[in-house]
Amino acid sequence: GDSVTQMEGPVTLSEEAFLTINCTYTATGYPSLFWYVQYPGEGLQLLLKATKADDKGSNKGFEATYRKETTSFHLEKGSVQVSDSAVYFCALTVPNQGAQKLVFGQGTRLTINP
Amino acid sequence: EPEVTQTPSHQVTQMGQEVILRCVPISNHLYFYWYRQILGQKVEFLVSFYNNEISEKSEIFDDQFSVERPDGSNFTLKIRSTKLEDSAMYFCASRRTGSTDTQYFGPGTRLTVL
Numbered sequence: 674g675d676s677v678t679q680m681e682g683p684v685t686l687s688e689e690a691f692l693t694i695n696c697t698y699t700a701t702g703y704p705s706l707f708w709y710v711q712y713p714g715e716g717l718q719l720l721l722k723a724t725k726a727d728d729k730g731s732n733k734g735f736e737a738t739y740r741k742e743t744t745s746f747h748l749e750k751g752s753v754q755v756s757d758s759a760v761y762f763c764a765l766t767v768p769n770q771g772a773q774k775l776v777f778g779q780g781t782r783l784t785i786n787p
Numbered sequence: 788e789p790e791v792t793q794t795p796s797h798q799v800t801q802m803g804q805e806v807i808l809r810c811v812p813i814s815n816h817l818y819f820y821w822y823r824q825i826l827g828q829k830v831e832f833l834v835s836f837y838n839n840e841i842s843e844k845s846e847i848f849d850d851q852f853s854v855e856r857p858d859g860s861n862f863t864l865k866i867r868s869t870k871l872e873d874s875a876m877y878f879c880a881s882r883r884t885g886s887t888d889t890q891y892f893g894p895g896t897r898l899t900v901l
Contacts (some may be wrong), residue, residue: 709892716791716878716894717830762830766890772835772843773882774820775890779829 675700679763679778686753687786694748694781696737696763704765706730706739706746707775711760720748720761724768755785789813791893793879799899803868808896810862810879818882819862820890821854823847823875830878836862869900 680695698704708720708730721730726741735750746763763778792811800806812819821833834844836854853865862881866873876897880890 707889716793717880717892719889719891722889764830772818772820772837774832774835774843774845775822775830775880776832777830 675704675765675767675776677763677765677776677778679761679781682760682781683784684781685784685786688755689752690785692748692750692753692757692783694761694763694783696746696748696778698744698746698763698765700744700765700767702767704767706737707764707766708735708737708746708748709762709764709777711762711780713759717762753783753785755787758783758785791879791881791891793877793893793896795896796894797897797899799901800869802871802900806866806869806898808864808866808877808879808898810864810893811860812862812879812881813883813891814860816881816883816891818842818884818890819854819856820880820882821864822878822880822892824878824895825872825875833864833877866898869898871900874898874900 676699705724707722709717710720721732723730723739729738737748760780762780764775766773794809819836824830834848835842851867876895878895879893882888882890
Protein backbone atom coordinates (compact mmCIF):
# COMPACT_ATOMS: atom_id res chain seq x y z
CA GLY A 674 0.00 0.00 0.00
CA ASP A 675 0.91 3.66 -0.11
CA SER A 676 3.24 4.89 2.60
CA VAL A 677 5.42 7.81 3.67
CA THR A 678 8.63 7.63 5.67
CA GLN A 679 10.14 10.66 7.38
CA MET A 680 13.42 11.10 9.13
CA GLU A 681 13.30 10.36 12.83
CA GLY A 682 13.03 13.26 15.17
CA PRO A 683 13.29 15.24 17.23
CA VAL A 684 15.49 17.71 15.40
CA THR A 685 17.06 20.58 17.33
CA LEU A 686 18.82 23.43 15.54
CA SER A 687 20.07 26.89 16.30
CA GLU A 688 18.44 29.93 14.76
CA GLU A 689 19.66 30.67 11.20
CA ALA A 690 20.80 27.07 10.66
CA PHE A 691 19.98 25.16 7.47
CA LEU A 692 17.16 22.67 7.74
CA THR A 693 16.53 19.44 5.89
CA ILE A 694 13.80 16.98 6.82
CA ASN A 695 13.89 13.89 4.65
CA CYS A 696 10.76 12.30 3.26
CA THR A 697 10.42 9.32 0.94
CA TYR A 698 7.28 7.68 -0.32
CA THR A 699 5.86 4.53 -1.85
CA ALA A 700 2.76 4.85 -3.99
CA THR A 701 0.95 2.72 -6.51
CA GLY A 702 -0.15 5.65 -8.66
CA TYR A 703 1.20 9.14 -9.29
CA PRO A 704 0.83 10.89 -5.95
CA SER A 705 0.53 14.51 -5.02
CA LEU A 706 2.89 15.34 -2.17
CA PHE A 707 2.40 17.66 0.77
CA TRP A 708 4.08 19.06 3.81
CA TYR A 709 1.79 19.95 6.69
CA VAL A 710 2.90 21.77 9.85
CA GLN A 711 1.41 21.53 13.32
CA TYR A 712 2.31 24.37 15.68
CA PRO A 713 1.94 23.75 19.41
CA GLY A 714 -1.71 23.47 20.38
CA GLU A 715 -2.98 23.90 16.84
CA GLY A 716 -4.25 21.75 13.99
CA LEU A 717 -2.57 20.76 10.76
CA GLN A 718 -1.82 23.53 8.28
CA LEU A 719 -0.73 23.02 4.72
CA LEU A 720 2.80 24.33 4.29
CA LEU A 721 3.41 23.46 0.64
CA LYS A 722 2.56 20.93 -2.02
CA ALA A 723 3.66 19.57 -5.39
CA THR A 724 1.46 17.65 -7.76
CA LYS A 725 3.84 16.30 -10.37
CA ALA A 726 7.45 15.25 -10.84
CA ASP A 727 10.06 18.04 -10.68
CA ASP A 728 7.53 20.51 -9.27
CA LYS A 729 8.87 22.63 -6.42
CA GLY A 730 6.52 23.68 -3.66
CA SER A 731 7.48 26.70 -1.59
CA ASN A 732 6.06 28.79 1.22
CA LYS A 733 7.43 30.89 4.10
CA GLY A 734 11.01 30.20 3.00
CA PHE A 735 10.46 26.42 2.96
CA GLU A 736 10.94 24.44 -0.25
CA ALA A 737 10.50 20.85 -1.37
CA THR A 738 11.02 19.33 -4.80
CA TYR A 739 9.08 16.30 -6.06
CA ARG A 740 11.75 13.81 -7.12
CA LYS A 741 10.18 10.83 -8.88
CA GLU A 742 13.49 9.10 -9.54
CA THR A 743 14.31 8.95 -5.83
CA THR A 744 10.65 8.94 -4.62
CA SER A 745 11.48 11.80 -2.30
CA PHE A 746 10.09 15.15 -1.20
CA HIS A 747 12.63 16.55 1.25
CA LEU A 748 11.77 19.76 3.09
CA GLU A 749 14.44 22.48 3.22
CA LYS A 750 14.84 25.95 4.63
CA GLY A 751 17.97 28.04 4.36
CA SER A 752 17.72 29.89 7.68
CA VAL A 753 15.33 28.71 10.36
CA GLN A 754 13.71 30.90 13.01
CA VAL A 755 12.48 30.15 16.52
CA SER A 756 8.93 30.51 15.19
CA ASP A 757 9.51 27.49 12.90
CA SER A 758 9.44 25.20 15.94
CA ALA A 759 6.64 22.75 15.21
CA VAL A 760 5.91 19.22 14.07
CA TYR A 761 6.24 18.69 10.31
CA PHE A 762 4.34 15.98 8.46
CA CYS A 763 5.02 14.72 4.98
CA ALA A 764 1.96 13.27 3.26
CA LEU A 765 0.69 11.99 -0.04
CA THR A 766 -2.57 11.48 -1.80
CA VAL A 767 -3.18 9.70 -5.05
CA PRO A 768 -5.47 11.73 -7.30
CA ASN A 769 -8.35 9.94 -8.94
CA GLN A 770 -7.93 7.02 -6.57
CA GLY A 771 -10.86 6.57 -4.25
CA ALA A 772 -11.48 9.32 -1.74
CA GLN A 773 -7.98 10.73 -2.05
CA LYS A 774 -7.26 10.22 1.59
CA LEU A 775 -4.01 11.62 2.90
CA VAL A 776 -1.33 9.15 3.98
CA PHE A 777 0.99 10.72 6.52
CA GLY A 778 4.50 10.10 7.68
CA GLN A 779 5.18 9.85 11.38
CA GLY A 780 5.99 13.53 11.81
CA THR A 781 9.25 15.24 12.74
CA ARG A 782 9.38 17.51 15.75
CA LEU A 783 11.59 20.53 15.09
CA THR A 784 12.88 22.77 17.86
CA ILE A 785 14.80 25.93 17.05
CA ASN A 786 16.87 27.47 19.83
CA PRO A 787 17.68 31.20 19.84
CA GLU B 788 -10.34 33.27 5.28
CA PRO B 789 -12.77 30.37 5.66
CA GLU B 790 -11.69 27.65 8.05
CA VAL B 791 -12.78 24.30 9.38
CA THR B 792 -14.00 24.45 12.97
CA GLN B 793 -14.37 21.64 15.49
CA THR B 794 -16.10 21.33 18.83
CA PRO B 795 -15.39 20.60 21.58
CA SER B 796 -11.67 21.20 21.75
CA HIS B 797 -11.36 18.62 24.52
CA GLN B 798 -13.77 15.86 25.50
CA VAL B 799 -13.36 13.61 28.51
CA THR B 800 -15.60 10.56 28.77
CA GLN B 801 -15.91 7.29 30.60
CA MET B 802 -15.24 4.02 28.85
CA GLY B 803 -18.41 2.65 27.27
CA GLN B 804 -20.03 6.04 26.81
CA GLU B 805 -21.07 7.48 23.47
CA VAL B 806 -19.38 10.63 22.17
CA ILE B 807 -20.16 12.88 19.24
CA LEU B 808 -17.44 15.04 17.79
CA ARG B 809 -18.60 17.94 15.66
CA CYS B 810 -17.09 19.69 12.70
CA VAL B 811 -18.17 22.53 10.46
CA PRO B 812 -16.36 22.18 7.13
CA ILE B 813 -15.68 25.07 4.78
CA SER B 814 -18.99 25.98 3.21
CA ASN B 815 -18.39 25.25 -0.49
CA HIS B 816 -16.44 22.06 0.12
CA LEU B 817 -17.85 18.74 -1.00
CA TYR B 818 -15.54 16.11 0.50
CA PHE B 819 -15.21 15.56 4.23
CA TYR B 820 -12.80 13.48 6.25
CA TRP B 821 -12.00 12.34 9.75
CA TYR B 822 -8.47 11.49 10.84
CA ARG B 823 -7.08 10.61 14.22
CA GLN B 824 -3.70 10.91 15.88
CA ILE B 825 -2.93 8.81 18.91
CA LEU B 826 -0.35 10.58 21.04
CA GLY B 827 3.11 10.19 19.55
CA GLN B 828 1.87 8.29 16.50
CA LYS B 829 1.01 9.02 12.88
CA VAL B 830 -2.07 10.85 11.72
CA GLU B 831 -4.35 8.07 10.42
CA PHE B 832 -7.25 8.23 8.01
CA LEU B 833 -10.58 7.08 9.40
CA VAL B 834 -13.29 7.87 6.87
CA SER B 835 -14.26 10.03 3.94
CA PHE B 836 -17.73 11.30 3.09
CA TYR B 837 -19.10 12.61 -0.17
CA ASN B 838 -22.60 13.18 -1.50
CA ASN B 839 -24.11 12.12 1.81
CA GLU B 840 -22.46 8.76 2.00
CA ILE B 841 -19.21 7.16 3.08
CA SER B 842 -16.85 6.96 0.12
CA GLU B 843 -14.00 5.17 1.86
CA LYS B 844 -13.18 3.94 5.35
CA SER B 845 -10.18 2.43 7.02
CA GLU B 846 -9.91 -0.75 9.08
CA ILE B 847 -10.04 1.42 12.20
CA PHE B 848 -13.54 2.63 11.30
CA ASP B 849 -15.51 -0.34 12.61
CA ASP B 850 -19.14 -0.66 13.67
CA GLN B 851 -18.53 1.51 16.72
CA PHE B 852 -17.98 4.52 14.50
CA SER B 853 -20.46 6.41 12.37
CA VAL B 854 -20.54 9.72 10.53
CA GLU B 855 -23.37 12.00 9.60
CA ARG B 856 -24.03 15.32 7.95
CA PRO B 857 -27.28 16.10 9.71
CA ASP B 858 -28.06 19.60 8.50
CA GLY B 859 -25.94 20.60 5.52
CA SER B 860 -23.31 22.37 7.59
CA ASN B 861 -22.23 20.09 10.43
CA PHE B 862 -20.28 16.88 9.95
CA THR B 863 -20.20 14.59 12.97
CA LEU B 864 -18.25 11.56 14.11
CA LYS B 865 -19.97 9.32 16.65
CA ILE B 866 -18.27 6.67 18.70
CA ARG B 867 -20.97 4.44 20.17
CA SER B 868 -19.13 2.81 23.05
CA THR B 869 -15.75 4.34 23.70
CA LYS B 870 -12.71 2.29 24.58
CA LEU B 871 -9.49 3.40 26.25
CA GLU B 872 -7.68 3.04 22.94
CA ASP B 873 -9.99 5.60 21.32
CA SER B 874 -8.15 8.30 23.25
CA ALA B 875 -6.60 10.46 20.54
CA MET B 876 -6.76 13.78 18.73
CA TYR B 877 -9.48 13.68 16.09
CA PHE B 878 -9.13 15.96 13.08
CA CYS B 879 -11.82 16.88 10.62
CA ALA B 880 -10.82 17.99 7.12
CA SER B 881 -12.64 19.17 4.02
CA ARG B 882 -11.80 19.52 0.35
CA ARG B 883 -13.58 21.45 -2.34
CA THR B 884 -13.32 19.27 -5.40
CA GLY B 885 -10.85 18.35 -8.10
CA SER B 886 -8.12 15.77 -7.96
CA THR B 887 -5.41 18.07 -6.65
CA ASP B 888 -7.40 20.20 -4.25
CA THR B 889 -5.97 20.65 -0.80
CA GLN B 890 -7.56 19.22 2.33
CA TYR B 891 -8.04 21.85 5.02
CA PHE B 892 -7.93 20.69 8.61
CA GLY B 893 -9.70 21.81 11.73
CA PRO B 894 -7.86 22.38 15.02
CA GLY B 895 -8.85 18.96 16.35
CA THR B 896 -10.75 17.53 19.30
CA ARG B 897 -8.73 15.82 21.97
CA LEU B 898 -10.72 12.82 23.22
CA THR B 899 -9.72 11.31 26.55
CA VAL B 900 -11.39 8.04 27.54
CA LEU B 901 -11.04 7.13 31.23
